[in-house]
Amino acid sequence: MEGLDSPLLEPQHGASQLALILNLINATLGCGILSLPWATAGASLVPAAMLTLVVLAANVGTNLILVYAAEKEQVFDLGGLLGRLPHAGRSARALCEAMIWITVFMCLVGYLVVIADSLQRLLPLERYLAVFAGATVVLPLCFMDQQHLAFSSTLSIAANLYVCCVLVAAFSLGWRGDPGKFEDVEDCCLLGFGRGDLAMVSVLMQAAVVQMCILPMYEQMDRRSPRRFAACLGISFGFVALLFIGFSGIAYIAIGPKVSSNVLLDLPHGPFGSFARVVMAFAVIGVYPILTSSMVAPIRHQQSGPWQSATVGIVACSAVVACVTTDLGEVNVISGACQAAVFVALAPALVGLCLLEQSSRLWRFSMALLICVGFMVCIAGLVFKDNYVPEMEASCLWPAMCLASPSEYWALASPAVRKARALQGLEAGKALGGRRLSSENNSEAGSWAPVWCGQEKYNGAAGQMWYANPFTTACSRASMDLVYVDGGRARVAKKGDFIKMTCDNWECPIPPVVDCYFDRNACQADEWCMVITHEKWGAWAMGKKGHTPNFELCGEQYYAEIEAIASQGDVRNVTVEALKLSRDRICGSSTVGMANGIQLEGYGYSETQLWKPSHGRCVKYRQEGQSCIPTLATHGRFANAFVRRAQTGASYPNGGTMERPLACAPGLVCTGPDFDVLPSTCVKERPRDVCYAGPWWDSSRCPRTSMQRSGLSTEWALESLQTAFLVFPGEVASAMHCKYWTGPMATFTAEVRKVTHNIFRALWPSHLVGDCPTLEELYASMWRQTGVDLTALSPEECEAGEGRDGRIAEALALVGSWTHRPNLLWSLIHFSMHNQPSPMSRNAVAASTALASHLSENFWCNDCRGFFTVGVLSVVGLPPQNPDGEEHARYWNLGHNIASEHVATTRGGHPWINTLEEAQDADVGNPFFVPYEASVKMWHVEA
Known part of the structure; x- marks a missing residue:
């Protein structure tokens, strides 16, 4: 492009190179960047980074084509430049200006959606009030020139960097937006290919296309020249490439493959996340006037009408549309696809062919190829608008790295059924000597008051876990220091305290159990790794890092109770934050409905986390005089890696896995069941006519x-x-769900x-x-007894009644x-x-x-x-x-x-969590063995 390195017209008081670089960066920091993590989830990390570089490079090249042509023709708006095309100039200009107005208008609507979303998280505003508040703020900025908008550009860049810092800091401290989807980098897909790549390209186009703004920016550049502008473009887009790749990658890793198409909705709870939403709102406020200027540029240059009135009309119309639009994802994909065809392909290619006077065959071929690729990208973006995350998970080439308990059944019951069951439990608790907690004294001091967990030795509450019946007293021992919700108040508990919380175990939340099958150094010197190979395991200790998902506390109902406390005027913010922090620690996630890597309902968890064929737990060796099971050798030339059962009879195949922690310590040998002097194991006799309480089932009627x-x-x-x-x-x-009584399952x-x-x-x-x-x-x-014949209901009638208070729910x-x-x-x-x-x-x-x-x-x-x-x-x-x-x-x-011998009333919880010895050491275990003679005395009736 020789001869165009010096400007033909020197504008006075133009924008400096620094201001231009900031405005170029700022023009890419609109609502498009907020959908990049969502698009990255469908493209995988490495292809997403490569596509980012390719798309940004394509935009740099096509922007320079327009700048060189504008300097040659001395026309500084895209529509006017296309008007100089021979033969088709008028049509090309009309198409360009129409597409500018359509796509830029969609961007402006998206900006107001982001502003409204952020305002609604902070203030109790109706949607239309939040939208028009944002429109009121951006309107005066639309009348400022580029130099004065530099402050908003700086703020916008800082806002994006702050959001990145929030994500990095939160991720490094262990926060995950959705651990059941992807908790950390080992769960993310580094390399894969699928239809999600198409959405990635469209979203990148939406974020990076600034062709409609380039020429007005170039016109206002101080000491304008294409070469100086190219330097500004290279610096700004180099920074944008790093920002896009870092921002989308960090958000994808931290939040997971189900990241929202507006990433602001997935940021952590608390002041840092809220502040990030606020500063991002200010960021798009700074971009809004820059894009508005591209829409009114033809009016300003032609002086065909009052551009100020047009500006007001644009702001007002975008506000009206934003009142009824709430989803950014599909808007960004469609807008980006359209912009790719017109602003990245068609307009630069026609300008390059007709106005730059390049006659080489390679140049003409390149421009024709640009048009073809641009329209292919457009069609693909309009057809494939999803990010296709499930497809990526199934086809991932390089990955970086069912529910079974009774509490789960109640956690998935409707709120109306849960409410009715809670009232029934209160009545049963009264019969056991319990009392209803008062609602008074909700102060900070009241949060330390001891809870009422029933009374020992009442019928239905005998044994060491008399406090644990989930349907009456509903208590357990705290396994850690925590703050939790109980009956409309926030309570504080120390480890070991009684708490009003149940989780299918004597202590809650269930402590983690290390899987020594994977961590071979987990066991101590006096322990061995009991490995069991099995077809399927439930959720016990199957969450991330050995945690057990708590379905009760991680669902919507408990979070709604926290929000109810937060709405009380006399509750300090520190209490609400402590409640949420404790809930997040228990659940391993700040996302409602996620429990330590397991989603309570629907798609989202990885089956490989739950269907482990082999599972290991550290257990103590059996000592002299204790019972045992004969085992194979773990030393010598043909030693086994793990302790395995030896063959002692037809019922014990040689090499079977050990399902009981009954292996002798080194230096000892097991006599086996045929040695009559010391066979089997000694256990305590279970007393007659006693019904033990436990953390799983209702023992209130025995x-x-x-x-x-x-x-x-x-x-x-x-x-x-x-x-x-x-x-x-x-x-x-x-039976607590309509599915049991009506519909296809009812026949079975x-x-x-x-x-x-x-x-x-x-x-x-x-x-x-x-x-x-x-x-x-x-x-x-x-x-x-029920007052309703559940089998006589239609599926629709039953499901409607299940979801609201009334006879069916009861x-x-x-x-x-x-x-x-x-x-x-x-x-x-x-x-x-x-x-x-x-x-x-x-x-x-x-x-x-x-x-x-x-x-x-x-x-x-x-x-x-x-x-x-x-x-x-x-x-x-x-x-x-x-x-x-x-x-x-x-x-x-x-x-x-x-x-x-396996059950929770004996062990204090699931046997994988609590061995018999651990239950006895914790003073929660109960005798389980009933001799036949004792059974006869209880159940046989003489005629």
């Missing part, structure tokens, strides 16, 4: 604590049958109820409690509470089996066998089914096939003993 003689009364037998009647896998369809649940009724009707001790009720009588009794809560009383099911089993005649009928023998299979397939919690299937059926098999009633009673007593 037949044996109220019976004066052995067996069950007719009333207790019928209530127990009612509970057993509803047995069905809780993670498939729980009804069939299971029918089979359950047939089994217990065949085993029913009618000589003691009268005839077994028919299926119709059982249903009628249930609906009398009915679902009531039947849901019946399914959380497995002690009634076991009571009915023992009562029926201990009172079978000898010989039993052929039908009763078949029913006993069917019951074992039925529980293995349909018990409410899937880990309970696993315990029963692996621990009982795989060891002792199915019930005997002979008609000896006593043998069947012995079988079910033995099976219950085996299953009870």
